[in-house]
């Protein structure tokens with residue numbers, strides 16, 4: 113791993129299922145603190161791209177590197193560890209664990225990422241997202257907006273290098289969509305993470321540093 117490399121560096125990327133190319137992306141690079149959006153309609157390869165960045169799929173051609181490390185060069189266990197330490201992911205369906213309190217959802221995320229248990233830092237993050245008073249609540253008792261804030265906090269609690277957000281605004285009205293993007297941007301900057309939002313939602317245009325469109329390739 114090199115010290116001054118981009119947090120995310122994608123070059124000449126192509127992914128195919130069999131002989132059918134479903135994603136092509138020439139170049140995408142994000143430095144620490146930078147934000148970007150990949151916009152594409154349904155079927156354009158957004159989920160495929162997220163899986164490639166997370167090392168769950170291997171490129172057919174080209175490279176994806178996180179902090180200078182190609183995930184396809186790592187074995188399965190090392191890839192899992194690297195992903196856990198360097199990536200934070202806000203899933204479209206938030207996947208909060210219903211049996212755990214909000215705070216315990218964050219503490220579990222720290223543990224899975226292999227960073228030190230730090231309840232104070234987790235609580236500060238909840239406070240920064242204006243949901244500090246909900247630390248003891250169960251996810252089922254939260255509004256959708258509150259639950260999304262918890263998901264953002266959980267993705268950031270181990271201070272990842274890269275924050276990925278999958279369709280974070282698609283089910284939100286205009287005001288809340290704008291708020292969610294602002295939160296992602298502000299919170300990613302607070303830990304000096306790069307942020308990549310993958311979405312079909314055109315309302316995101318002009319809100320992040322970089323914008324890239326993808327379309328289905330044949």
Ligand SMILES: Nc1ncnc2c1ncn2[C@@H]1O[C@H](COP(=O)(O)OP(=O)(O)OP(=O)(O)O)[C@@H](O)[C@H]1O
Nearest residue numbers: 129134152153154155156157158159160161312328
């Ligand atoms: N396991 C698979 N085998 C073969 N083709 C697949 C597989 N998974 C996805 N595809 C195809 O790859 C293309 C890209 O799919 P992908 O899920 O990445 O798109 P997407 O942009 O995330 O779509 P959506 O916004 O609808 O979730 C689609 O044409 C899809 O049919």
